[in-house]
Amino acid sequence: PSRVCGRTCRSVREWWDPEDGLSEAAFPMMDGGGGVILVALVGRRRSRSRGAELICGILVNFFPNPRRYPAPLFFLKVSPPEAAPPTLVRPIHHSIMFASICRRRLALRIHQIAGGGGGTNLLEFIPGTIPLAHCYTSPAVAEVPSSEPCPDTVSYLISCGLSPAAAGAATTAQHLRIRSTDKADAVRALLKIYGFTDADIVRTLRSAPVILVADPERILRPKLDFFASLGFETHKLATEPLLLARSLDKHLVPAIQFLRGIIGSDDDLRRAFHRVPRGLAVDLDNNMRPAVEALRRGGLTEADISKLLVIRLGVLLSSPDRISEIFEELKAMGMSVLDPRFLYCFRAMSGVKRDSWLRKMAFYQSFGLSEGELLQAFKTQPTIFLFTDESIKKKVRFLLDELKLGISDVIARPVVLGYSLEKCILPRCAVLTVLMREGRIRRDIKLLQALLGSSRNFETRYVLRHADDVPDVVKAYQGKIKFEGFK
Template sequence: MLASICRRRLLFRIHQIPRGGGGGGGGGGGGTNPLQSIPPARNSYSSSAGADVSNSEPCPDTVSYLISCGLSPTAAAAATTGQRLRICSTDKADAVCALLRHYGFANADILRIVRSASVLLLVDPERILRPKLDFFASLGFKPRKLATAPFLLARSLDKHLVPSIQFLRGIIGSDDHLRQALHRQPRTLSSDLETSMRPAVEALRRGGLTEAAISKLLVINLCVLRLSPDRISKVFEDLKEIGMCIADSRSLYCFGVMCTLKRETWLRKLQLYTSFGLSEGEVFSAFKTQPTMLALADDNIEKKVRFLLDELKLGIHAIMSRPVILCYSLDKCILPRCAVLSVLMREGRIQRQIKLPQALLGTSREFSTKYVLKHADEIPDVVKAYEGKIKFEGFGCDT
């Protein structure tokens, strides 16, 4: 009952705080907190809580405690020196871990927090952590996602978290979409509202995006709010150069990918694709259809394209006509599916002239229904192939 009341109060506070402001710093996680004066993104917190941190040597008792939490000796020693951590009261650290478990954090989540933000073990769990955990719980924020950005728990509730969430809610709209955006990019919430988020949104507006388009873009890739206005303007220019109109619904997905790439990275990947015999125009056309093809690592692109060209004998133009295939995992998806098709060819259930791109694409359920379950009783090898127990060795020989 108490937790429910706290969540209702927190939600009320979100709606009451003015769009541009932050509340006072007292109580409820907004009071005196040695963590809040240090920028969270730097991952270099220090605390004077109960110890003299002038000594840069690892603290044996602290190292021992961190090891008991699951850290390796090396990581534990690094935490005590890099973050100048001294745990003088294991009771407080134990209380922090117990509180996290109470809010649904699994042991793996707590280990992740201790590894990247071990200084949180020094804070007052009831005064500093509980109000923020209540706040995130009221938003439906999953503990495992919060564990990927634990320094959010070091930010002021009234001065940063609440006004930032209210601002995002005003831009994105529904709470479901807000949760979706935050779960995809939780670290973005650590960005400063006035110097990062607001200027980024204004730059998107100046670029010609409607409010509805901005809302959708932030759900797709919230980290756009971490870009400078100049960088956002450059992305608009790059989209225009490749012939992408912002009125095209696909432009938001292209924008979401391009904002994660440095310009030199974008040009390098373009050169990589053209090295397979494509023109720049063909690459841009495929990118508009499947933007994530440029978000892949260079070696991943090289490995997949070479496999499709050399092993499956597909033409590069056929590949680029369905560029989504490049976003499928080679080891977990394409190879097992090829193994299944190879077994069916061997048994004469499908023709060797089957159109491979169409056969390989689609959801796991669609492929499994059409090519595995349909033949599983009579040809058990299709199940083994799909499970990776029969390896793909090409379509020209038995598997």
């Protein structure tokens, strides 16, 4: 028991002080005997905080991330030194745990488990042995959360537009139980007032259904006002709805103040958020500050750091060690922090895990590319390492088979791999075939060079110039005439 509480005393009885409000306590030592019962009963409501401290003592000893307290608590399977390490058996939401401590009995059973050479006692959660379901006086606590979703909550989420599978998963994952549909309806109405569409609300509830039980006026409205004052678009908030569950005073305001000091203008801050909303959700002291310090140690100036965060706020999701690795890898490629391409290469590499980077290298090399060709292409167009394998394969096969290009020709112009095959390459090829058929351009035109360039330049050169004489070029560019190959 002294190991359970994380204290150095000879027994829990020495640590426990009756004046703390525990009106009853039985703390038997683990001595290899039969199963016994450990009971802690808080006698008065004013001692609720002390009961919480006892539970936290258990958590801090065996749960390596106490910052999550008082997020979901855990029943523990605790072993003596000679047995296996302790394991988390089952999560339980803190509000229900604390409610059970307040004027209710909490029981854990030290269960006898046979081992080689003798029995070993483990403090183990046994379903059905914790008398939390009797003598309840608070209607807010009905039962210990189970792995089964609450049917009423699932039905409500389905009525909001979630699929049955998504509703069940969201309810189970967050142990959500909606007891007041009036409050949940008020939350949805508030979101609509601030510009959330039905699709935005569905996306929000799929990831963060817990906001349905938040106080709409006291908790949610101040956060929505804060985001609105910054000009953050609601559909971007819907992509990272857990921001609405973060503390306004303890996280959102300090994080924005920190980022404003790094990035500068609110326009750039807004642009950075819209690109990677998740970057604002990371912890200020444990993620943001260490990441920025690592960027400084790597040799970036304040202006470079500001620009990097604007083009990819997600850099803040990287650990300092990973940031240092990226600096070393880019320097090994011969790139300097003074190179104008450095920040864009850093942005791309920070979005790819090390093992994914190596796998993508092997994938490109399967087309016959050398490592030197590939790294040069990466410096020119860093985003080629962010595309899916299927997307790359379709584009490369099309360029090789239809345009009769060599793989070296393609990788020499890596920007073409960033073009959408369906929305860009195929319509442009259709326009070129129409112009070839009408004799407006030569059939031996350099196709890859003709396909490259901005939409405005292509439209001006190949569509608008011939639209009056060859109306089909407009239809081809709009996708109404399909590309069937260069004949």
